[in-house]
Amino acid sequence: MQNHIFNYQQNPTALSHPMGMREMQFRAYEKRAAQYLLLKAPPASGKSRALMFLALDKLHFQGIKKAIIAVPEMAIGGSFADTNLTEYGFFADWCIEPRNNLCLSDGNETGKITAFKAFMASKAQTLLCTHATLRFACEQLNPADFNDCLIAIDEFHHVSAHETNKLGALLDRIMEDSSAHIIAMTGSYFRGDAMPILTPEQESRFEQVVYTYYDQINGYRYLKSLGLGYHFYQGDYLDALAEVLDLSKKTIIHIPNVNSAESTKRKYEEVDRILDLIGEMECVDEQQIIHVRTADGRLLKVANLVEDNPKTRPLVVNYLRNIKSRDEMDIIIALGMAKEGFDWAYCEHALTIGYRASLTEVVQIIGRATRDCEGKTHAQFTNLIAQPDAEDADVRNAVNNLLKAITLSLLMEQVLAPNIQFRRRSEVSNGENLPTGTVLIDDSTSKPSDRVMKILNGGKEEILAALLQDPQITGAMMTDNLATETLQDVLLPRVIKERYPDLDEIELEQIQIGMLQALAIQQLGGVIDSFDVPPDVDVEGEKGVGNQFVKMGEKFINIEKLNIDLIAKINPFQRAYEILSKAVTPETLKAIQAVAINQKISMSEEEALMLWERIKAFIREKQRQPSLQSSDPLEKRMAEAIIFLRNKKAERMRGQV
DSSP, X not given: OOOOOOOOOOOGGGGOOGGGOOHHHHHHHHTTTOSEEEEEXXXXXXXXXXXXXXXXXXXXXXXXXXXXXXXXXXXXXXXXXXXXXXXXXXXXXXXXXXXXXXXXXXXOXXXXXXXXXXXXXXXXXXXXXXXXXXXXXXXXXXXXXGTTEEEEESSGGGOOSSTTOHHHHHHHHHHHHSOXXXXXXXXXXXXXXXXXXXXXXXXXXXXEEEOOHHHHHTTOSSOOEEEEEEEEESSOHHHXXXXXXXXXXXXXXXXXXXXXXXXXXXXXXXXXXXXXXXXXXXXXXXXXXXXXXXXXXXXXXXXXXXXXXXXXXXXXXXXXXXXXXXXXXXXXXXXXXXXXXXXXXXXXXEXXXXXXXXXXXXXHHHHHHOOOXXXXXXXXXXXXXXXXXXXXXXXXXXXXXHHHHHHHHHTTOEEEOOOOEEEXXXXXXXXXXOOTTEEEEOOSSSOOOHHHHHHHHHTHHHHHHHHHTSHHHHHHHHHOOOOHHHXXXXXXXXXXXXXXXXXXXHHHHHHHHHHHHHHHHHHHOSOEEESSSOTTOOOSGXXXXXXOEEXXXXXXXXXXXXXXXXXEEEEEXXXXXXXXXXXXXXXXXHHHHHHHHHHHOOOOXXXXXXXXXXXXXXXXXXXXOXXXXXXXXXXXXXXXXHHHXXXXXXXXXXXXX
16 A cells, blocks of 8 residues: 655644644634634544633633533543643643543443532532433433533534434523533534534524634644545455555554445454454453564554443443553554544554445544644555445546545535525516526426425435435445436435325325435536426436535535546555545645635625735735634635635636646
8 A cells, every 4th residue: 555645834823822722722712702612623633622721711710610521422531631731831720520520430321410410519610421411411400500501512513403403402492591601512513414513593603713624734743644545445355454454553443334335244253353464362451452463573452442342341441541652552443433532642544444425434534543643744544445336437536526525524614415495386476586506396286285395495405315325325426326216216215204204195206306306406506497307307427416515604516526636546456456645735625625615706806806905905914814714704705805816817827728
């Protein structure tokens, strides 16, 4: 396997803020007075410590009496361990009493809820728990009980505005009926099910700090390069694993889900074969860490997180949580664990077997290897995938689209479907100017019910997301071999019935046809007449489910129309081949971001030229260019004008060639 090494620039200001803060933490701390704060920053950017700074300020200076931190799973709780902050100049250290750290033990939820309520009645100030514990405790408390409290939710993308998301509903009640402060943090501000995390009304109440991967890598002190590799194999993945597993690298191996095509369906046997590949097992110590002797004589420490024995797994998790040096761990083998929020700073290689349909999951896995620490100069993400039944050129195009989606997601954008609105034809007046993405329903013979219209306009993203996560669909996104009839007559009706079992046959058919149009409009755009389209409407090829859109702000970008090739090399690999990405440098990320943003900018050349004098004055005064992340609308507009003018200049230069 070849790694494509590229150098990161360094932004000195990212390393020189007072009180030991990184750039992102300083940006967040500047917003410390906000009652509701939404922090969107990549994995490994230091969100946990940013929260410590914010929470301590609120506890000491803002009248907040208690700080409650909720994480999605216990293993992530180690990120909020006691931390000495005063040695860097901050006014206080971060600490949580063991009795109020509900992530330290595997006690039952009843006991943890009792401990939560005892904390609320005590004078203690800080508590750490899981999302589940927070949810169950809130069900036994009133919103007013959280007056003058800070609730901080890590990995906030687990929350959604959907009515069935209990944590989201409880959060909504607390915002409406208490004086609580809320800090929401996430490295993946999008959900695999395409549900909004916050309603527009809720989100408007939050101050936001957005810190992109581009911002982050400019501030790395030690890590200099990142590589992305897709390796296609034939036969058994365990036969190909030796060619991508570098035993000199600190590695997390994610074996495939037992329901995936790549899995042997015998996860424990897979672990045993991986251990045999590493070397000869010598012993298992008291912490259940496996010691393996390699062929060249080195003794490696291996953690098995696939084993789910309740007596041994907590010992392994506790050991991993307390790692303080490089020599304490070499390889972690996992299945569902060690993904989001998992902190092993020394990890250099995230090796994932099997295609991952969730872009959120891919970005989180990459984040396991991109933490900056002394002694680590290169990070690598490798995805080992069964060779799809498709022409090599098709796979190359699919992987290039996937790489574009990943890099845009690292820039904290959202991959979803485009915004489409359905309207009855009879309700549209003659000459009415309809916005792009409007679908007109012919209701001259059969008028869709209000229920149908509500689902098409309020639930189509949920249907599309469920459809796009079906194994047959996700496979087609790589191979483009899904039959129209299978999508139209089997998969789509099944998804609709599962979500809305009370629909009658006519309503089901109307929603089915509307959803087919929602898929088709991804490529066609404009205003489309629906329900009078032939039932064999083509939803494959360029109009099909393989198209991916990236939401930037309030508009959607078709990544297939981003004229960027991120493929560096296609090399022979095993009996198939590997695809290695070009350098994902700060310059690459910035170029992709500029191309994508240009697609959504609505600006005339006259306006851009009018802003030019202001832009020059801004640069002279601030000694920097206007930022797209600025909360000042004028500065943000000037940043858009720069991108607009650069692209206009590039267009003219291309026209002269």
